[in-house]
Amino acid sequence: MNILVVDSHRDETEITISAIKVPWPDAQIIRCTTGNLGLIEVGHSDFDLIIVDLELPDMSGFDFLEMLFLHCSKPTIVLKRGLLESDEVRSLQLGADECLSKPIAQLDLIAKCQAVFRRYIGREDVSSITSGRMRLEADVHRAFVDRREVALTRNENIIMYRLMQNAGRITTYNNVAHAIWGNNVPGASAAIRMCVQRLRKKLCTDDITSVRIVTERGIGFRLVLAK
Incomplete structure (x- = not known):
């Protein structure tokens, strides 16, 4: 070790x-x-x-x-x-x-x-996932929106992967917290909201309908992707 x-x-x-x-x-x-x-x-x-x-x-x-x-x-x-x-x-x-x-x-x-x-131990080993006009290369912490490359932090990368897995459906705070920290640690919801705010800025495109992360108040978030 x-x-x-x-x-x-x-x-x-x-x-x-x-x-x-x-x-x-x-x-x-x-x-x-x-x-x-x-x-x-x-x-x-x-x-x-x-x-x-x-x-x-x-x-x-x-x-x-x-x-x-x-x-x-x-x-x-x-x-x-x-x-x-x-x-x-x-x-x-x-x-x-x-x-x-x-x-x-x-x-x-x-x-x-x-x-x-x-x-x-046993955390899922993911390499890439594609949905709509977006691709995530999770192993190198890079997202591609309409061929534009976006660098992600570790937590942004995990959140984006969960959102893309559930594209069009709600990804809950608990789901994200478990993926990042293993449980719902103190301050997790606030930390997740801050990460999502940064993701929105990073993923912003000329076509505002291309990628949208919609807040489901008190529950979590939903990723909406243009086809």
Whole structure:
């Protein structure tokens, strides 16, 4: 098992690593002290889990998450001293799987890691799906609308796949939350709404009837595609 820890705080990183070593003593753990170094490692190696502190010395932790999920879809846990609800919601919006406040309790971190791994085991392996005038290349996080390419984040990619699976029918908040996080975590509905807002802007075309994501208030969303 390969794990990447992106955290500039040495003492706190040691606590994180010692917790991971309890259930996974043979885990190979790489520590990076900056966001840029972490992104370089992600480009060079295949990790089973990424743990990142939002308070990085060279960039915002949110910027790190955004760049990370443009290129990969790995289980990710976010840490921050004094984690606020707004931090958690935004992290989930960007694609993180779990959030923990520092100083971490080692048993909590272990439980979060195990929960994240359970969600990813057996997750459906999809490559592409086409509906109407839209094609989604899910494995590379790219959508094509009338031949125009659109880059998607991890969560946008998952939401778009669910919407295209159910094109013309309602995709519920619970359905999307389960696909992204494994259950309906706190702040999930708000995070999903923000992702859908970004999707609408990204997928906007000259022909407004080409792609529409319709809100079904209190229930979810429905994708309407021109043929």
